[in-house]
Amino acid sequence: MSIRTDIPxxxxxxxxLDAEGVRDAYRRWxxxxxxxxxxxxxxxxxxxxxxxxxxxxxxxxEVGVGTGLALPRYRREKRVVxxxxxxxxxxxxxxxxxxxxxxxxxGLCEMDAxxxxxxxxxxxxxxxxxxxxxxxxxxxxxxxMSRVVRPGGDLLxxxxxxxxxxxxxxAERSMAPLARxxxxxxxxxxxxxxxxxxxxxxxxxxxxxxxxxxxxxxRNHAAMALAA
Amino acid sequence: MSGETGVATGGLVDPRLLEILVCPVxxxxxxxxxxxxxxxxxxxxxxxxxxxxxxVMLPEEARKLD
Numbered sequence: 102m103s104i105r106t107d108i109p110x111x112x113x114x115x116x117x118l119d120a121e122g123v124r125d126a127y128r129r130w131x132x133x134x135x136x137x138x139x140x141x142x143x144x145x146x147x148x149x150x151x152x153x154x155x156x157x158x159x160x161x162x163e164v165g166v167g168t169g170l171a172l173p174r175y176r177r178e179k180r181v182v183x184x185x186x187x188x189x190x191x192x193x194x195x196x197x198x199x200x201x202x203x204x205x206x207x208g209l210c211e212m213d214a215x216x217x218x219x220x221x222x223x224x225x226x227x228x229x230x231x232x233x234x235x236x237x238x239x240x241x242x243x244x245x246m247s248r249v250v251r252p253g254g255d256l257l258x259x260x261x262x263x264x265x266x267x268x269x270x271x272a273e274r275s276m277a278p279l280a281r282x283x284x285x286x287x288x289x290x291x292x293x294x295x296x297x298x299x300x301x302x303x304x305x306x307x308x309x310x311x312x313x314x315x316x317x318x319x320r321n322h323a324a325m326a327l328a329a
Numbered sequence: 330m331s332g333e334t335g336v337a338t339g340g341l342v343d344p345r346l347l348e349i350l351v352c353p354v355x356x357x358x359x360x361x362x363x364x365x366x367x368x369x370x371x372x373x374x375x376x377x378x379x380x381x382x383x384x385v386m387l388p389e390e391a392r393k394l395d
Contacts, residue, residue: 182346191383208346211385218353218377218386 104262104305104315108292119237120213124186142170142231145259145308148316149230150174156255158225164214164246165232169194175205182224184212215241222251230259231314234289243295247321254321259308262315263290295319339366340382352377353386367392 153161154176163171166183167190175181183206185191191209198206212218214229214236227246236242246256291297294317304318342361350359352370359368359377367376368384375391377384385391 180345182349192381195381195383208343209383210346210350211380211383211387211390213353213387216353218351218384219349220351220356223349 104291106291106297109263109288109290120186123235123237142259142314145314145316146171146230147174148306148308149228149257149259152257152316152318153226153228154179156226158254160224160226162219162224162227162246162249164217164227164229164242165235166191166194166209167231169197169206169209171230172197172203172206173201175203177205179205180207181205182207182210182219184210184214184217186211186213215245217245217249219249221248224250225254226250226257227254228257228259231261233258233260233294239289239294240296250321252321255303256319256321258294258317258319259314260289260294260317261313263288291315291317337363337366339379342379342382342384346384350384350386354388369394 150171151174154174159178159180161175161179161181163181163183166172166185167187169183172181172183172194183191183194185194188211191211194209197203198209210218214232215238227250229242229246233239233242243256250256295302300319300322302317303320304316306316308314308316347359347361347368350368351357352359352373352375354373354375355370357370357372359370361367362369362376365376366379368379368386369376370391371394373388373391374394375388376394377386377391379385
């Protein structure tokens with residue numbers, strides 16, 4: 102495992118990401134997102150959906166569904182709801198659902214991942230692909246996903262997590278002040294998402310290319326939602 | 330799409346989605362106003378619009394009830 106699980110010592114400013122900044126960034130990204138990002142993230146996305154398909158339970162929430170790149174991969178028995186903060190991305194996702202006749206997609210919603218409009222325990226599985234490093238506060242995202250998934254359900258994350266050390270961590274750290282322009286935190290660490298001392302990670306799997314992304318699976322626990 | 334928009338203002342929303350949606354502010358129940366294409370949270374005094382079948386569950390985009 103090459104990603105860091107401790108709390109990184111950040112010695113320089115980290116730009117604050119707010120909802121408006123995220124929305125602006127993805128409005129800029131919407132047109133070219135699939136071309137620029139679709140390829141490099143394809144393996145991580147495929148692996149995450151394979152995991153979702155393998156897991157029991159049909160009620161699936163995809164947080165940060167974006168243009169819906171993953172939607173065609175879900176099994177027909179699954180009942181998928183997708184949320185995103187970007188209107189432009191959601192419209193592309195809706196178009197994909199219509200054009201490809203994706204009957205497994207129950208609906209799409211414009212929503213803030215840190216303040217979701219779902220009742221507690223509405224889902225069996227929640228998956229966030231390349232979303233955790235995008236939201237202003239990933240721990241709030243984690244708590245919200247934990248709330249809307251039933252106890253005993255599964256939380257899945259695919260993300261780029263900061264490297265343990267070396268050149269990559271140095272490069273990631275140097276880019277940190279650019280977060281608002283990029284729309285994500287280049288120096289995002291696993292401990293920004295969850296407290297490794299409190300949350301038991303069930304599985305952690307590096308994804309291609311070159312282990313740049315990691316698939317993390319956590320069993321949802323009732324107490325986690327209370328802690329938030 | 331053109332066939333769907335005539336059915337309900339704001340477009341069709343799957344009943345299975347409506348069933349789990351709550352107000353993001355109060356986490357309380359919502360009333361589906363088909364004619365206006367809105368999801369109404371009486372407790373928050375907000376009506377969330379549905380645009381092209383996509384509920385917009387953001388308080389800052391919601392209409393304030395009188």
